[in-house]
Amino acid sequence: MSELGINLGLAMLIMFSISPQSFFSLEGLSKIWDDVLYSFVLCLGLGYGNGTLNCILDKHYSWIDFPVKRLIYNVVVLLLYSFLFSLITVYVFINIRFREEASGLTLSEYISFTYMPLAIAAVITIFITSRGFLMGWRQSVIEAEQLKRAQIASQYESLKNQINPHFLFNSLNALTNLVYEDQDQAARFIRKLSEIYRYVLDTQDKEVISLREEVAFVHSCIFLHQIRFEDNLRVDIQLAEDENLMIPPLSLQMLVENAIKHNEISGEQPLHICIKSTDGQIEVTNNLQRKRQGENSLGLGLQNIKARYEHLSGSPIEITEDQKSFTVKLPLLKFSAT
Structure with a gap:
């Protein structure tokens, strides 16, 4: 429920930044509810999807063992997913809300509607990538310290056995x-x-x-x-x-x-x-x-x-x-x- 609440809050914030006056009247709110729903679906899909893909990449390409490869995969995979998800979402919502006008739209016009979602996705990708890198760096420091302690314990144990x-x-x-x-x-x-x-x-x-x-x-x-x-x-x-x-x-x-x-x-x-x-x-x-x-x-x-x-x-x-x-x-x- 917390994820749903966060994404709903983000959707409301995005719509407020685009059309703040709509939030100060019942008529305005009635007109933008479907835009809020659209933004909510985008935020939820981009956030959850990118997070899931990041976890999958964690299992196969560690930030510690493959830092360069992981950075490339993070950027390419997350942005590609974000583009495809945004394009599908735009297509579905336009064909539901503007069914008659949608018949005349070209692919390039659909793609133009994904610019704002991709900008949001870029921010999410930067956040996830930076967080993953910092967590990987922190883990490497912890493991190095653990190994150092293990080596000290090993030397102590060996010397204790001998002396x-x-x-x-x-x-x-x-x-x-x-x-x-x-x-x-x-x-x-x-x-x-x-x-x-x-x-x-x-x-x-x-x-x-x-x-x-x-x-x-x-x-x-x-x-x-x-x-x-x-x-x-x-x-x-x-x-x-x-x-x-x-x-x-x-x-x-x-x-x-x-x-x-x-x-x-x-x-x-x-x-x-x-x-x-x-x-x-x-x-x-x-x-x-x-x-x-x-x-x-x-x-x-x-x-x-x-x-x-x-x-x-x-x-x-x-x-x-x-x-x-x-x-x-x-x-x-x-x-x-x-």
């Missing part, structure tokens, strides 16, 4: 034993540990990283864990190192860390993690053997990965769980690292 007291204690304890038992392995352990911190620092300002670099980083993390768990932790990585395939940094590492953090790992219950590519996705699967009294988790790692993928590609990650396994599928991205 928490349990990790440091276990790593230093393993390193102490290696120094006495195998000095070469101890030196390699230290190199891998430094590579982990270097990678986190190097990727802190990047939205995506090459799959090859992420896999190399994951290998470093796995090496440290296998010093502790030995053959009780088994990780099988089957990924092609394609430079064109990208992934948000630390996403694979987070999934591996989650699997290690929340599952029992022992000689009786070894943990198997499989990382492979399937149909344009990376699939990370581990056998499910949850700790009875594990660390509390709010799922921040998975929430972070979800948010980053929604911003970067709009493609959702897939999470499946059954009695035996837990699987996360990450879409592979194909664009240059920034």
Whole structure:
């Protein structure tokens, strides 16, 4: 009802601007009621139609992803619709109100009656286009800020996983034993540990990283864990190192860390993690053997990965769980690292 009221008000305003004296007498009002109805139909059709078309364009051509194309489509589609709707409306009203005179009118004369509706439509198009652009710009700013926060949360989560007291204690304890038992392995352990911190620092300002670099980083993390768990932790990585395939940094590492953090790992219950590519996705699967009294988790790692993928590609990650396994599928991205 509010839309009808607004459009009726616009119709009255248009007619008042054209013939204000008609509003100050009953005779004048009786003569312009059909003109008010004509203006009302035009306002309602142009406003509702252009708004609907704008929503359809929103679904196919985002202001953020296709700004130039969207601007062209907005102007062409909305104005073309406005012209056709105005022409049809003019034709119908003239043939109803002036049936005898209408028989002698040419197409060019009908078109001349659409000039004022097109002027109104141009104002509507400018308003809708400007509003859409500003809303798209506002959304891009919001998404950029959300991604920035997600990246910060990701870096914090990764660093927390690596520097928490349990990790440091276990790593230093393993390193102490290696120094006495195998000095070469101890030196390699230290190199891998430094590579982990270097990678986190190097990727802190990047939205995506090459799959090859992420896999190399994951290998470093796995090496440290296998010093502790030995053959009780088994990780099988089957990924092609394609430079064109990208992934948000630390996403694979987070999934591996989650699997290690929340599952029992022992000689009786070894943990198997499989990382492979399937149909344009990376699939990370581990056998499910949850700790009875594990660390509390709010799922921040998975929430972070979800948010980053929604911003970067709009493609959702897939999470499946059954009695035996837990699987996360990450879409592979194909664009240059920034």
